[in-house]
Amino acid sequence: MNEVRGTSIWDKLFHITERGSTVSSEIFAGATTFLCVAYVLAVNPAILSASGMDGGAVFTATALSAIVMTLLLAFVSNMPFAGLSGMGINAFFAYTVVIQMGHSFAFALTAQLIAGILFLIIALTPLKNLIFNAIPHTLKMAVTAGIGLFITLIGLSSAGLIVSSPATLVSLGDLHSANSLIAMLGILLIAVFTVRNVKGGIFLAIIIAAIVGFFSGVTTMPDTILSMPPSLAPIALHYDFSEIFSVDMIFVIFTFLFVNLFNVVGVLIGLTNQAEVPAEQQMAVQGSSMKVAAIGTIVGSALGTSPHIVAVESAAGIAEGGRTGLTALTVAVLFIASLFAAPLLLAIPVAATAPVLIVVGLFMVASVKDIDFGDISEGLPAFLTIIMMPFAYSIGVGIEWGLVSYVLVKVLSKKYSDVSFVMYVLAGIFVLKEILA
Numbered sequence: 001m002n003e004v005r006g007t008s009i010w011d012k013l014f015h016i017t018e019r020g021s022t023v024s025s026e027i028f029a030g031a032t033t034f035l036c037v038a039y040v041l042a043v044n045p046a047i048l049s050a051s052g053m054d055g056g057a058v059f060t061a062t063a064l065s066a067i068v069m070t071l072l073l074a075f076v077s078n079m080p081f082a083g084l085s086g087m088g089i090n091a092f093f094a095y096t097v098v099i100q101m102g103h104s105f106a107f108a109l110t111a112q113l114i115a116g117i118l119f120l121i122i123a124l125t126p127l128k129n130l131i132f133n134a135i136p137h138t139l140k141m142a143v144t145a146g147i148g149l150f151i152t153l154i155g156l157s158s159a160g161l162i163v164s165s166p167a168t169l170v171s172l173g174d175l176h177s178a179n180s181l182i183a184m185l186g187i188l189l190i191a192v193f194t195v196r197n198v199k200g201g202i203f204l205a206i207i208i209a210a211i212v213g214f215f216s217g218v219t220t221m222p223d224t225i226l227s228m229p230p231s232l233a234p235i236a237l238h239y240d241f242s243e244i245f246s247v248d249m250i251f252v253i254f255t256f257l258f259v260n261l262f263n264v265v266g267v268l269i270g271l272t273n274q275a276e277v278p279a280e281q282q283m284a285v286q287g288s289s290m291k292v293a294a295i296g297t298i299v300g301s302a303l304g305t306s307p308h309i310v311a312v313e314s315a316a317g318i319a320e321g322g323r324t325g326l327t328a329l330t331v332a333v334l335f336i337a338s339l340f341a342a343p344l345l346l347a348i349p350v351a352a353t354a355p356v357l358i359v360v361g362l363f364m365v366a367s368v369k370d371i372d373f374g375d376i377s378e379g380l381p382a383f384l385t386i387i388m389m390p391f392a393y394s395i396g397v398g399i400e401w402g403l404v405s406y407v408l409v410k411v412l413s414k415k416y417s418d419v420s421f422v423m424y425v426l427a428g429i430f431v432l433k434e435i436l437a
Contacts, residue, residue, distance in 0.1 A: 014078055014324035021323040026080070029322025030330020032203045033082050036313040036353050037331070040066070041338060044085045048306060051098035051105040056230030061303035063229070063339050069296030069308055070332040073325065077288040080318055080327030081271060082311040083296045089259055090306035097252050106240035109301045111249055113239065115256035116297035116307070122261065123290040131265060132286055134422035139402050141367045142382035144270040146389035146398045148364025151312055153390040155357030158350045159183030178216040179351040182209050186355030194359075202320045202356055209352035218351055222343035229339040235304030256297075258433060259396050260307045264293045266395045267310050274364055275318045312395070316356040319363050377413050381406035400430045 011017050016026060044062045049055040062085050069083030097108040122128055135143075156162040160179045165171040173180055186209040193201025213219035243249050268286045277285050289310055296308030317327050368386070373379035385402030389395050407427040410418045 010326055013075075014326045014329075016324050016326060019323040021321060023326065025321035026324055026326035027330050028203045029080055029317035029320040030327040031334065032206065032320045032356065033080070033311070033314055033317030033322070033327065034331045034334040035203070035206050035348060036316045036356050037066075037082050037084055037311050038334075038338065038348070039350060039353070040084050040087070041342060043087065044090055044305060047090045047094050048105070051094040051108065053105050053304065054230070054234035057232050057234045057236075058305055059342070060229040060232050060339065061235060061300070061305040063335050063342075064232075065296060065300040065303050065305050065308060067332050067335045068299050069292060070328050070335065072292040072295060073289060073310070074328035074332060075325060076292055077285060077328075078325040079272075079277075079285055079289060080275060080322030080324060081289060081314045082317075082328060082331045083292060083308055084311050085300060085306045086260065086263065086309035089256065089263075089309075092255065092259070093306045101248060101252075103243075103248065103252075104240060105235070106238045107243060107249070108252065109235075109304065110239045110241055110244065111252040112256055112307055113298060113301040114244075115253045115260065116294055116301060118253070118257050119261060119297060120291065120294035123287065123294050128287050128290055129283060130422045131261075131426070132269075132283055134420045134426065135265075135269070135403070136378075136406065136418070136423075138371055138378045138382050139385055139399075139406060140269045140273070141370045142385035142402060143266045143395075143399060144273045144367040145365045145371075146386040147267065147270040147312055147315070147395060148361040148367075149386060150361075150389040150393075150395060150398075151315065151357045151364070152361030153393070155183075155354040155361065159354035159358075160351070161354075178213070178218045179349070182213050182216065182218055182349070182351040183354050183358075185209055185212060186352060187358055190355055190359045202316065202359075206348070206352050206356065209355065210348045213349050213352055218349045219347060222347050225344045226340050227343060229342075232303060237302055238304060239301075256307055258429070260293070260297060260309065262396045262399045263309050264290060266399045267312050270312070270364060271310065271314055271318065273367060274315055275323060313357065315360045315364060319356075319360045377409045377415060377418075380409060400433075403427050404430050 010023050016023060041059060041062055045055040045058040048058045066084040073079060073081045073083050093108050097103055098105055160173040160177055161183055162170050163173040186205050189205035189208060190202055193205055210219050268289050272282045272285055293308055293310055300306060300308050371382045381402045384405050385398045388401045389398030404427045407419055407423055
């Protein structure tokens with residue numbers, strides 16, 4: 001009886017039954033997504049501390065801003081997405097803006113605040129609809145597939161299965177290492193559990209891999225399980241408006257804006273397709289999620305962490321069966337727990353979570369079946385979109401190459417009717433960005 005009442009309450013909030021899911025599936029999906037994004041709690045402070053920010057304070061800011069954004073995704077968008085500090089853009093924040101350009105982290109946080117406000121304006125106006133509608137169906141499918149390859153590369157490299165090589169750029173890693181063996185075990189377990197329709201199979205595979213990792217020395221048990229989160233005082237609300245009209249400030253603002261905007265657009269296209277959101281509902285879902293991402297970036301600047309994105313690793317939870325905001329709510333609750341149980345949660349090795357990204361990449365790459373590669377004016381831009389995401393290690397670069405090549409090929413082939421006015425504008429912006437970069 002309690003389960004029935006509980007399910008009814010969750011249904012009223014998240015329409016779980018309507019979307020063909022269950023409460024248990026949503027919770028398993030949320031736990032799976034969290035395990036795949038928990039690394040940000042360790043990685044983001046390590047990167048931003050290079051800019052002079054207090055690492056402990058950044059940890060707290062990273063967790064709190066992820067909680068805020070993911071809760072908004074749960075209750076505003078009702079989608080199984082996690083929101084958190086974006087990898088890549090945090091490196092631009094620390095290594096380019098602060099270290100190379102010589103500005104303070106307060107300068108960077110101020111630029112981020114303004115970029116977040118501009119992002120929110122776009123998300124609140126018809127501009128967001130113009131951007132989503134302007135992207136052809138072929139490129140949308142290519143973005144999904146490209147993200148699949150991108151997260152597969154993340155998984156392979158983090159597990160040590162693929163490593164950098166001065167001779168060949170990348171090469172096969174040491175397959176005899178404990179990390180590689182655990183990752184391969186995880187891939188096998190996920191495949192078998194998926195075939196056998198094991199409930200919570202992906203989450204179970206992560207836990208089994210982590211336990212095996214303990215006996216092989218990969219999983220290290222922490223000295224303590226609980227701890228109080230560090231203070232935000234050294235970084236919160238540290239803005240500097242003294243250079244707001246400088247050329248450097250304008251450059252950093254628009255870099256934050258466009259990298260974040262097109263990363264979020266690309267990820268949302270991919271995730272809504274994977275989550276099987278009906279075509280007529282995708283625009284509303286993507287629009288509301290864009291607003292949340294903009295708010296996340298603003299909140300992040302206030303707390304003291306880098307711009308926020310919708311996490312591409314949300315695909316892992318979707319693959320586990322997540323279809324509603326209850327998945328996101330579960331992620332947020334686990335982020336809250338992580339504030340006090342970080343030592344225990346961060347003990348799960350990346351070798352145990354990497355297999356999820358690899359297998360989910362398979363699911364997302366399947367979207368290539370909807371691309372007409374026989375028509376080179378459609379196939380070439382799609383192909384460039386797909387390959388540039390992993391090769392350039394950037395979702396934004398993949399979108400850029402796809403959009404620009406689509407416009408050029410169509411125009412030079414005199415297929416003018418296939419190109420919307422917004423596509424011309426977007427392509428022009430990307431070309432101008434590269435010229436001025």
